[in-house]
Amino acid sequence: MMAAVAARELADGEVVFVGIGLPNLACNLARRTHAPNLVLIYESGAVGATPSRLPVSIGDPALVTGSLMVCGMADVFQLFLQNGRIEVGFLGGAQVDRHGNINTTVIGDYKRPKVRLPGSGGAAEIAIHAQRILIVAKLSPRAFPERVDFVTSPGQRVKRVITDKAVLEPDDKGELMLAALYPGIEAADVKAAVGWNLRARARLDRLDPPTATELQLLREVLDPKRLYLKS
Amino acid sequence: MMAAVAARELADGEVVFVGIGLPNLACNLARRTHAPNLVLIYESGAVGATPSRLPVSIGDPALVTGSLMVCGMADVFQLFLQNGRIEVGFLGGAQVDRHGNINTTVIGDYKRPKVRLPGSGGAAEIAIHAQRILIVAKLSPRAFPERVDFVTSPGQRVKRVITDKAVLEPDDKGELMLAALYPGIEAADVKAAVGWNLRARARLDRLDPPTATELQLLREVLDPKRLYLKS
């Protein structure tokens, strides 16, 4: 469901900065449905990849073979990202807060961490330079605190937070609001899974479940071994 | 003679930033005599070229075919030159002054030029970053004024000025001194061809004429059409 919802966020022809896992599935689903001309760019330097297997990392050799362009990382960050050529960036994180800030650095104090996470990678600059940020993350009060322990990626450009129960969107002031519900989910379920007093839009959208085509593509073509599809 | 004298200035294995014309001839002569492992780098991005014909410009395709590396010009200037990887740089110019400054920009005032010359190209940064600058220029009072009309390339790193009559070298304070004479040339001939009161070293060297091997290589192999060899 998350992959299908994320895929629907992408318009044909857009240039998308992709991470591994669900974002990659979403992009490849979109390519095979409504957005055949989506251009996928990976942090690793592969542009226009059409991988013949499900990539296990953003540096997977299958992303190189048959891609349109491979460039060094200085070009990825300077000529594509900082240049403003990326229309959509996907991000995830251990914590997402009320204002869409993301933490992938530490749980606890930076100098005395409870849990040391991997760090930014390209997430800081993706959040700053991609024109539209889509966050993909599962809901839980721990994952959605009022304030993240560390701002790895600032929330200003976040346009949608796609969770396993609902979609959140920022209001005019950048505070995340409940905007749309998955089938069978009520607003109260979502509020209970968020660490702050989540407000809801006056009119909540109801999202359609994945179509038969979407499900078949995801389960049989894109991730037959269920590496990333669990729900 | 100038080409042979310039060639003798190069040590085997050195990395040389080469221009077209006499410097190119000198480098290729050195490669075929005492410095087979000279690495030639052209401003155009060709590294380790072994051209099968005499190149007519520093962008000649013959410098690319069979070279060791071709890189973009951002790399030439940042990774090779500014990085300090160039041991020897050749420069020429319409004017060379008492302190080895070179002018390839204008004769006369910059805003109201008598003669507009091509400009710096890479000459400003070659003069600043190559560890050792060799100037190749023909002597005349107009070409060797007390002070150039415009400093395109500063003279600090100039180690030798190879002319058609003699070799000049800077003293401790950077003033060019007569250091060595070509066969049959007297100090007075050189002083008369320079626009300031040229001082001479206490002991002047006498340069050997080109050897039979040097002459044969220059005339029969390197520049059989006499594109650059006139003297």
Added chain:
Amino acid sequence: MSLRDAVARNVRDGDVVVIEGFTHLISFAAGHEIIRQRRRDLTLCRLTPDLIYDQMIAAGCAKKLVFSWAGNPGVGSLHAFRRAVEGRTLEIEEYSHFGMVARFAAGAARLPFWTLRDYAGTDLPKANPRIKSVTCPYTGEALATVPALNPDVTIVHAQRADAQGNAQIWGLLGVQKEAAFASERVIVVVEELVDERVIRSDPNRTLIPAAIVSAVVVEPWGAHPSYAQGYYDRDNDFYVGWEEISRDRAELAHYLDEFVYGVQDRAEYMEKQPRLLERLKAGEQRCAGVNYGF
């Protein structure tokens, strides 16, 4: 798309225009089309103005020239350029090569400036007040800066591209990548249109991605009299001959009349070039291949 349409749609009066290519892959075809369409008040930028900008200056297209080395490489002067500068009818803004490269690098990275260690002891900053300096926040030392250059349109000649504009270049690369990424619009002119599979078989060779390309034009020999590695050699006779043509205003006007205004397009220009194929067609020197499998 035809070059006529590509220029008509993407090059406007008053634009900042770049036709790049260091000796190699200079789009004379596009320069001629701009002259034919009588574009005016252009700010022409390029490291080495070369014959094509000399022609565009002579034809009255240019208001200003931004450059670092204005000569006829290996031959002598660009006389239309010299007449314009010595007669002060053309505005100039002058850098060194590194300065121009840095301006394109800043433009491509969408930074307002680029830092370089340069210009100490030269008169260039006196001649060009846009060369400034910045203090390093770590060491306190002063370093030179140049401002970003972001052209309205950049025209790049490439050996091959697919129909979308994914363009591959080999041999000298100059600053084409930086100029294209710095630019608002990009026209790619190619020797050969190839199937996307050819591009995808060697993705490291792609210099300019379709995502930044506004128009793709197929124009074989479109870089003549400059050259395209693997396709044809530089027409050195023409470069040498330009000395005579450009020295004399009437000669130059006659050249433009015959080879630029007097032809409809590149195909007609090519009909006027005798024996090009036998004189200049490239020999074969294939690269060793590589395997992209996994």
Added chain:
Amino acid sequence: MSLRDAVARNVRDGDVVVIEGFTHLISFAAGHEIIRQRRRDLTLCRLTPDLIYDQMIAAGCAKKLVFSWAGNPGVGSLHAFRRAVEGRTLEIEEYSHFGMVARFAAGAARLPFWTLRDYAGTDLPKANPRIKSVTCPYTGEALATVPALNPDVTIVHAQRADAQGNAQIWGLLGVQKEAAFASERVIVVVEELVDERVIRSDPNRTLIPAAIVSAVVVEPWGAHPSYAQGYYDRDNDFYVGWEEISRDRAELAHYLDEFVYGVQDRAEYMEKQPRLLERLKAGEQRCAGVNYGF
């Protein structure tokens, strides 16, 4: 030169050491050799520490880690790294990927800093005071800066090189070129030593020139369990398995005993890897060639 000699001569206690390669072409062979030679107090720098730095940290080689993403890509955590950071026995200096790329770019250009538009709104500058800012001399705006990184030694795994060290890489390029040019000494480890003519047949493919290389070592499969495009695939089973091995100190020590300390060199390590060829040898996907003639 043997890898043993190359490491002995070029990697010293206390050095700033870089083994680069983004997922691709990571020189595990060199990392293991450094562990075997029991180098100490190293400052290890790398965008993505990966399994090899996790092993070097576990083996006690590292005093400090400079990085931007410390995980097991596509799998989970680097547990030796986590233990060291959570137990505060390893000094860290942390950037984003762009910050690390910029540090290498500055080092390669021998500038003291690099400018980037980054970090507004993030807590990274609070965690790392070496992230500073500079004011644009043209627009007056503040931009982020990072200091140059100039390693004592950089080790790069390449697909092929000639005997002098002119090295060609295809597939993902990461920041290898910048890291090598930034470095005092460079060790190039290759899958294949080729005749100089192979390199010269495709000069645009050369990423690292012999002029900056200190030692060339031939070590086929030297990047395993990472990969070499066109030679062998990533050993994903090993990456997945590392989660279990690294989670437990004793398991990790046992791994090092068996596969690093317990072997003399890469050849012995390879003898302990069953069925690699049939599991991981790359298929054939040749590039379309190009012509370098003129």
